[in-house]
Amino acid sequence: MYFWNYSTFLIVFVLFYHQTCYAEFLGLYPYETETRELKSLDGIWNFKISPKDQPKEGFDKNWHESLFDEDDDCMEMPVPSSFNDITTNKTIRDFLGVVWYQRTFFIPKSWFGKKKIIIHFGSVHYLTNVWINKEYIGYHLGGHIPFEFNIEKNVREGINIITVAVNNTLTESSIPQGFTSYPNNTVRYPPGYKLYSHNFDYFDYAGINRPIKLYTTPLCFIADIKILSSLKGSTGYLDFKVVFEPSSANTECIVSLKDKKGLTITTTNSCSATLKIDNVKLWWPINTGYESVGYLYTLEVFMNCDQDYDIYRLPVGIRTIKWNSHNLFINDKPIYLKGFGMHEDADIRGRGFDYSILVRDFNLIKWVGANAIRTSHYPYSEEFLNEADKQGLLVILETPACSLNAFTENLLINHAEILKKMVKYNKNRPSVIIWSLANEPYTNLDSSASYFSYLVNITKTLDKTRPVTFVTSQSFENDKAVKYMDIICVNRYSAWYQDPGHIDLIQHQVINELTSWHENFMKPVIMSEYGAGSVTGLHVIPSSMWSEEYQVEIIDQHKKAYNILRGQGFIIGEMIWNFIDFNTPQEYIRPGQCAKGLFTRNRQPKEAAFKIKKLYQIN
Template sequence: MLKPRPTPTRELVSLDGLWRFALEGGPGPLDTALEAAVPASYNDLFTDPAVRDHVGWVWYQRQVRVPRGWAGERIVLRLDAATHHGRVYVGDVLVAEHTGGYTPFEADITEHVRAGQEFRLTVAVGNELTGVTIPPGTITVSADGRRRQTYLHDFYNYAGLARSVWLCSRPPVHIQDITLVTGLDGTVRYTVETSEPTPVRVRVLDAAGTQVAVGEGATGTVRIEDVTLWRPGAPYLYELVAEIDGDSYPQPFGVRTVEVRGTEFLINGEPFYFTGFGRHEDTPVRGKGHDDAYLVHDFQLMDWTGANSFRTSHYPYAEEVMDFADRHGIVVIDETAAVGLNLAVASGLFGAPPRPTFSPETYGEATRDAHAQAIRELVARDKNHPSVVMWCLANEPASNEEGAREYFEPLVELTRELDPTRPVTYSAVMFATHDNDRIADLFDVVCVNRYYGWYIATGDLATAEAYLERDLRGWAERFGKPVMMSEYGADTQPGLHSVWDTPWTEEYQQAYLEMHHRVFDRIEAFVGEHVWNFADFQTAHGIHRVDGNKKGVFTRDRRPKAAAHALRTRWKGLAGRKPANPR
């Protein structure tokens, strides 16, 4: 799905701003005094706990005027996301419905509106998570009739219209999609899909706007002479302009390759070592609402630490984030919203009786179908981003349990079919070891989440170091693939200090990270380190968290803890290269 862009043949109107908002309603005029910001999660905007804790549908509404110059054009509504379910009404007519809270969807409303006239736009957004959604969850009803949502992911279930809404025009015959695959010799293989069969032309422009290649046909290959590659930290973007009679669309791209060879991760044929973070789209008041100011500042802070990459934990991020990463040379591991596919977590946290994660009664074919659709939509949206170097299909699934292979093998095959150019991974939970994991051989890179020194051997970093090294060497020796740490971290209260190894202090977080780095540098197959987390973030209420997860090296309002300075010292000297093995 092409991102809306203003072009000589297309226009778009932002529908961001204040919308009428209600917990109860329908496509008719909303009877409410409340207004909600778009883009933003609605949960933290209001003081009424009934809004924050609401389980079910909410209603957004506003009047929209179609520009008078759009007569004869196709008129399209585009929602960048509706978390987790969306229904869109023009007047009283349902024009679109979508499940999946982090990928875009659209509706052609040409037959329902007129150029120059107004219409009533209503968007219903549902936040319910069940056993057949990605991510999954459970809804219970208390004795007094209140509905309660529980889930197994450790971040708050923010909901609403957290990304932009657009009104777009397109020519009657238009370009629908573009797919690009590049080679180090400057070759660009392209496929252009159109709404009707029609001749296609393509032009490639360099960063200065100079034409450097041309081609004809809906599919083909062009070659850029003296190509400049897109590199981590040194990005260079070209633009492929697809043209048909009456329409054109510019698709930015970078020329680069990605490959796993033995125990190395290669970008443009050169070994690459990941440094950076797992992150969250999470800020005060906005929740998961996209904010350009935070986007710029967060990338500045990552650059300040020397980070060269991040994982979109645990869902696809806003397209503005991906575009920014392309332009600034930050490498991205792009993840689906499949977090919480592990019922052993519920047993560990809540003392619930153990249940199999993968079964017809728990997460079965319907869940896998939803997961497959999430993969299709992620790849379709992000396939042309040079910053995206790997697809991550799930975070901490029960990969050690019976049924895991039957669940994941078709999903891995689907991902490779959709995009054979990028490696595929998942992030393994603590319960999954190199001895009992059932699926790691299906993937290209072994990513592990480990918390030795925090959840295990808490406060005992000497024991934790021995556990960690034995664990990582086991993965490397069994699978013979690149290994990276996709999560490691310790909750830290800013301003809490001690001369001893005391958990929650800033000194302990720094010592904890330094211990991990000593181990990483001793593992030859190791290819990267992503600290959990970039910044503190909000979680569900409960005794396990005090005002959220505090594993950030920055506070939720982006003030550095001592660990941020320590990471800066380490990463500024690495610049994408693995440290020399001291053994």
Template sequence: MKRLLFLLLITCMGTWCAVMAQVKYSINEHWLFWQGNEKPDAVPAEDWRFVDLPHTWNDRDAVDDVPGYYRGAGWYRKNLRFDETAKGKQIYLFFEGADQKTELYVNGQAVATHEGGYTMFCADITPYVTFGQENLLLVKVDNSHDENIPPLSADFTFFGGIYRDVYVVMKEPVNISLTDKASSGVYVRTPVVNDKEAEVEVEVLLNNATPQKSVVICEQTVYAPSGKIVKTWQEKIRLEAGAKNFKSVSRLKIQQPQLWSPASPALYTVKTQLKERATGKVLDEVVENFGLRWFSFDADKGFFLNGKPLKLIGTSRHQCYLGKGNALDDAIHISDVRLLKEMGGNFLRVSHYPQDPLILDMCDKLGILTSVEIPIVNAVTESEKFLANSLNMVEEMVKQSYNHPSVVIWAYMNEVMLKPPYDKKDGRYQSYCQEVNRQARELEQTIRGLDAQRYTLIPFHGSVSAYEDAGLFTVPMIVGWNLYQGWYGGNFDGFDKFMLAYKEKYPRTPVIITEYGADVDVRIHSDKPERFDYSVEYGDLYHEHYLNSILSMPFIAGANIWNLNDFHSESRGNAVPHINCKGITTQDRQPKNTYYLYKARLDSVPFVKFADSDWQLRSGLLNREGMYRQTVKIYSNQPRLTVLHNGKSLGTVNMVNGVGTIDITPVEGKNILLARADAAELAGCMDLLEFTFKGVKWQPGTDFTELNVTLGSPCSFTDVEAGICWAPEKEYEQGSWGYVGGQPFRPKTRHGTLPASDLDIWGTDKDPLFQTRRDGIEAFKADVPDGRYAIYLYLADLVAAGEKEVLPYNLGNDAVSTEMGTTVVEVSVNGQQVLPAYDIRKEAGSQRAVIKKIQTDITEGQGLNIEFKALTGKAFLNAIRIVKLD
């Protein structure tokens, strides 16, 4: 669509410029790109490649096995032609976002520089344009670390590039300003709103780029949500020559206003037209939506909208996607907000930075209340330049998003005491705390000066003392808490205790839970879930507890799940390397169980959904009698459900807090489950779940085909691509299969141990198969029938290949790097040596996946006995796959 619009505008440029007050079109297509810090003049033509915007150069290297990703410069160039009829116009280039420092050149001349990767900016290129011929645009974007540009560090990837849309905007010389921090030049305030009446104030900023005075008419027309005109009025304005951002303010009252809310997001519209007084010619026009609502936060009772209490429940959101990085199409931004609305959410934390303008447009349209923040994360730099950049970002954020009724909070300084540059014992720590406080107060004062109606917020991590040291409890109007009890430490009840203690100590300050969550890899399941195992089941337990607690505490005004989607964080290892898996949807927005849990609690539309709907290939350890019981979870906002398995009724399930469970005995092969609401009027309220079950027999019989086992873990793993189910380990018993000897590998941390390694395993995307193992294993036995077999030994040396980065947001849960020494092992199969002296580190190095395939014939009922003898160190095995070939 944008490409078509571009072609039409180029074709009709001469005519359109003559009759339209303003022309705006995207120039996203067919840029030349080159990556490097050198000046582009010396770069050979063949080294440039064509790209379309949005674009990032980190979509691949931020997820590969090579530690780190490119942080440097990238150059974009494009030829742009302006017809002679465009002479006399003001011509602007408008960038919705480029990360993070941008330099713009037109025909070899420096035009503008912008610092900050997440706000819009606009440049007047009129003096640099030559009409009737090609103009060379050259844009340098640099995402290098800069101590004076926030964010300094964060648990997300800083994708470089022009990753949002770029537009040409052409206006008459006398126009509505685009140069007030790239805002629309029209600000709508609603200082008084109630059920009976609303006062609306419209401020317009005007420019006169001509050398003469100009007399204009500023005409305002307000439309009701129905499209009916509420009022039209005009003001005569005399603009001096060269006037910039001349302010015109007008006011009106609206009787019996339609109020904006999540249930009824009624949007009014104001159309501002600038006309020549003498001729009536329209010089410029801006159309802005706005909403009429009033709101407040109470320290005891929470949030109120239009005089009524409303619990704010929703998510935070990062602007990235599977395979795309942060260079997203409009459709993804729109779909993300719809996902939240369909879940029943009413609150979005736009974190940790302003995002594509479509996000707030959709929140206005769908009725999602929002908090927007600038990207000061983890720490500040003690410099005036850092503060100046932060203050500029605040001004850009507020002015660019001012008119959105969805915005109720401006935020800044996320977890700013998480990673101070000095230890508390260092004398410089106190001066750092004072500097943090000084910068916070300047930001706070600036925001309140720009917008007196909305609230301010600072999100803290779970250390009261750290923010007391910085004196931040008295700065913002709302305190936000990022809390992970039961994930980064402690247990679920720790959340409740923390919040009650906070309320007792700081009873007068409103509070929001700005983050909470647990990492979930949808491929991992466990009957014995534990912290940091990344299992679906642990994530379920975490959210079930937190949601109940949040809803039960009236003083908690709102809560944002961390996060709407799994998102990129290059420095992470874990089950899905380079990805933070706390999303309630995957990177490509497939809902996890937790999404449906919230929908069951928040959505009023009748709803039924089986948990684990994406777990379509399942396995389980059968008992000696060949039976297996599996607990199936169901989400619904209905009180009772009837459940059928393969057409046979299993009875009624009572729902408690949106969740119900029932035990089933899955059959080998296809299983079909049906859950439906009991009420006759809800006959269509049902869900169907189909999955294939492959039981792992206790005793391998004559029909044996394969055995796939993870070692050192009680978790199962599903390899969807290969169609393989990996069962958890068990100890060997006569007539069965399992390990002999050893103990699970559990990496040590400052706070205990982890159930799996947190290393990125190179050379595989099946990291969980290599992140657990059994150390000191003596053998793996399987009493399988005679035949020809392939044995696959999965091995990984779980020592970091280089210096391992300690991640501050892991709060001490990084594995302590321990040198385990060299392991040399001898492997024999049924007494025959197959690996005489295998040194994995010598062959493959550390942190790399190795799969050793061994073929063998079993005869005379001897079964399979794989023995491991350590020549140095300890023998280990991460996983094993045994396949019968005949």
């Protein structure tokens, strides 16, 4: 069953979520091993868009049964990428509705037989329907989250055809939200004119944004691995449990923990046990002065199962997280977060994953001296988080719930489902230290209290080892939900949105407000956003808004306030908005982008980047 009408889909989604055609992801990243083969479906796909105001046409006319390259309106589209900026067509850049992708592929002959064949989507935004060889495979709701289908019954020897329909329409019940209206003003608008908007301030890039992979497993296979690390003196402990399918199978395990050189540290013949690691090398964050930065062991699982076997290797970092009313601790040492909010955003690619951008970004993060980022305002790619694990970057992992302005039952259902997936898929990552439920929700509303209390309970049920937060833009006097959080994250723009031009007020405002947050709720506090926009190359003496000098002065005055607050012992982090300039919807208040980046959109430094590099190296 597939759905072109999103509102109808939401109802059916709630009622029939457990249908077998709904996509799922078991929780292990598709690494290649001796028992698992891997094939990429990235490349140039054929691409079509539905006619304006006729999103149903492709379904009614069964486009999945035809070959797109025989159609005059077919064009090429790279995968992964957002479709918006690839062409020169304004209609495609701003398209809202259903777009269609198609390509052919081959399955290696050796894959047929006693193997499962799985297709893994890194992320498709937003509602996805998939067909292979004209057969309906299933659907998935939500961007920024990986999902999979078993397809061994759908593929064949020879040419296979995959067709993917993507609806990027957001609604009041989607995460994030979008709003459609029909203005009753015939002077300004023709009859039936549709307006579409959303509350978040970044461009809503859409399409197949992340890689697509085919991979195999044995029929009896390792479906998940759950780990929990602890520390006592110089000895580390790793609790693990191997989850296999089918769960009724007769299985035996050989589990080994190996160091970075591949040397075996310890071995057990159990599928669930606690491994002891003498003289453990801990996972430490980057740019904090500790050794063994980003140190990863390898948990190698060899599972025998009914005359079959499977092998999987999980990167493992041994680290602990603790917190109290004043501090956050990594491996029992207090940690101070220095970093920024980011966006998955780049020229031409939009939100499309690109290894070159990934490596460049991590080089810049290390160069500037940061140790932490927030995945504003959605979970980032698996590849980014893999690199964060390896490089020792601390991550506040955030759901796509940005600027929620109502707290309905349908919204809560979808929010909770995405949250569960985010926690489940990233539970083993040493880099992920805080779960963020949302960015700047309207938590001045009374209805937000029970809404976020429920989400906190869900998160704590799944994972008690990490603190939970959301990022607030409300005041400490009117926020109804922040009391349920473990850590308070505050977005505030002194001398920008608030008292623009008055740099002299920054220290007074920052010190007083963050102190009030802490005194009212007795939680540690992070300034999760602050900053100013700067037009690259605009230099003004004395400084004024939008100049590079003004952005530098904003940072300098905030840093002085943070240094004073650190002496009071409750501020645990500062995060500039933003790492890079990024694309936004067309607005008269922005020149085609949000210009608050330390770096330009093509990853070159502004003056502020050199300033923050100096400040982060000092403290």
